[in-house]
Amino acid sequence: MKTQRILTLLAATLLTAPAFAEGDVAAGEADFKKCKACHMIADGDNVIFKGGKTGPNLFGIVGKQAGTVEGYRYGADLVAAGEAGLVWDEANLAEYLKDPKKFLQETLGDGGAKSKMAFKLSKGSEDVAAYLATFAAAQ
Template identity: 40%
Template sequence: MMKTVALSALTALTMGFSATTAFAGDAAAGERDWRGCRSCHGITADDGTVIQRGGRTGPNLYGVAGRAVASVEDFNYSEPLARYGATGAVWTEELFVEYMTDTTEFLRHHLDDDSVRSAMNFRLRSGAEDMYAYLESLAPAE
């Protein structure tokens, strides 16, 4: 009886969480891991405040969580990423983690084109959830 009650309570709790809750990264760990991204990306708030200095090879990552893919104005995205962005895709934690694990494989899968190559060759084999949580923590207030 006690086992049934415990399982019912656990089921009720887990049913209330969204599918992305399974990731729930650690923003502090993501901030520590930022050094792997800064050679190509910076984080600058809309008002010009520099949050993280970085390169300009990649787009500004401020507000990337929940933003449409390939949508930073005046940034010259690669053709495959721009094509994927044209589908209306939005950076969710799940998509971000998949992308960061293997950018080329991500584009090949989502564009259904085995000839596609990503312009970004960096892979984050672990900690992508943490990086997303960090970037999400910097999101502009709505």
């Protein structure tokens, strides 16, 4: 009887746990080192991952409308994608990281769309997206 209660409690806990993408957070943290040349992760004065300022601060990027991090000048096509309803989640962020230009072209249906981010993360994009999701802004 005691074992059955423990199993029931365990099952209930698993069913109510938040769902995460298939990315590996620890691997994403390690892979983020490739991103730090341009990006940082900081919550106000709390710097979580020190990096460059060429790209926007990625704290809270998952769950945020694309092209709207305050204080960063985005390219017109990323802003247009955001205005058209693009909100970053783990899946679409992972796709963007693989090839930003191609992602915007497909998202906007515009073969001439461009991204200011030229870097492509051919491997580990799901991991980096999962890592960034751990800093998602409270909804």
